[in-house]
Amino acid sequence: MTTAMAGDRADARRNRAKVLAAAADAMAEQGLDVPLGEIARRAGVGAGTVYRHFPSKQALLEAVFARHLEDLVASGERLAARCAPTEAFFGFLLDIVELSSRRGHICDVVVADTSWPRPGLTAARLRFRQVLAALLQAAQRAGGVRADVAPEDVAALAAGCVSMLGARRDRPAGLKLVRLTLDGLRPSASVTEGRSFRDSPDVRCEECGSALTVRPTGRPVRYCGATCRQRAHRRRLAG
Structure with missing residues (x-):
């Protein structure tokens, strides 16, 4: 490979990363109807560069969501390497909720539309689920999370927390509710055990x-x- 070819490929990678970052920010601020021309302007590239990397809005949405999942995977791996199991697990959940609440439009449309082929998104989702399951199992072995909780339970709870946080204008108050909700995963929380769910007289x-x-x-x-x-x-x- 010549130096010129290597430079061209490096430029292409940088441009793709710029477009993805600009698209994520623009869609979070303006919704999914933001024009591709506006995304190109924010990224500092021409419209042709956007279409060269992403031939359709759907392809761009898929790539943005896959990148979001990859960022979460990297966060989970860092936490697993640096923190105790329980701390890593709950830190990962908070990262999921806080970061995903800013990407709600993108998450909703990609999850809802099952007609897309999205091979890249499928791989990213699989890796995300693997990291989530590994962190959950490590926290359960450490005694920090209820033993009757499965990865799909955690994913559904996190999705609910994303919606709850996104609906609150007062973000600190919303995060307080998120933490209270996630505390239900701890072993001391027994609200779903038998008749103690309701504080009946x-x-x-x-x-x-x-x-x-x-x-x-x-x-x-x-x-x-x-x-x-x-x-x-x-x-x-x-x-």
């Missing part, structure tokens, strides 16, 4: 004192059955 039969099951709708339960109801009725008549 201790309701008992007015006649015999037996514990009653509280119904979510309808009239409040007062007696455990027909026998106690009749006894109470007879006492009221006698009184």
Whole structure:
């Protein structure tokens, strides 16, 4: 390979990276309808350069989302190398939520449209899931995350947190809610175990004192059955 050819390829890589960065910022600010000419202007390249790398808006969207996932993978790998397992796992989730909330338009359209071939996006999503699963399993082995949580549970919870943060104008308040939500993954959180999910009052039969099951709708339960109801009725008549 000649020096000129190597230089041309290096320029092409730099231009592609500029277009991806400009597209991500422009779409986050202006939505998915931002013209490719505006993206080219932000990137400091000609429109022909954009079309040479990305022949359609769909191809550009896919590449932007794949790049986003690759950035998250790199973040997860750094955290795994530098932090304790539990700290790395929750740090990764916060990175997912904070970074993805700024790319909501792109994430929504790429995830929703299953008709795209997107081989590059498929590979990026697979790598992302692998890193997420590895961090989750390490945190579970360390005792920092509930054992009954699967990678798909974490992915769904993170997606919900992205939507929640994106809907809040007060970002610090939104991040507080995100942290409270993610705390439900810790072993001490038992809100999904049995009847403790609802803080129901201790309701008992007015006649015999037996514990009653509280119904979510309808009239409040007062007696455990027909026998106690009749006894109470007879006492009221006698009184």
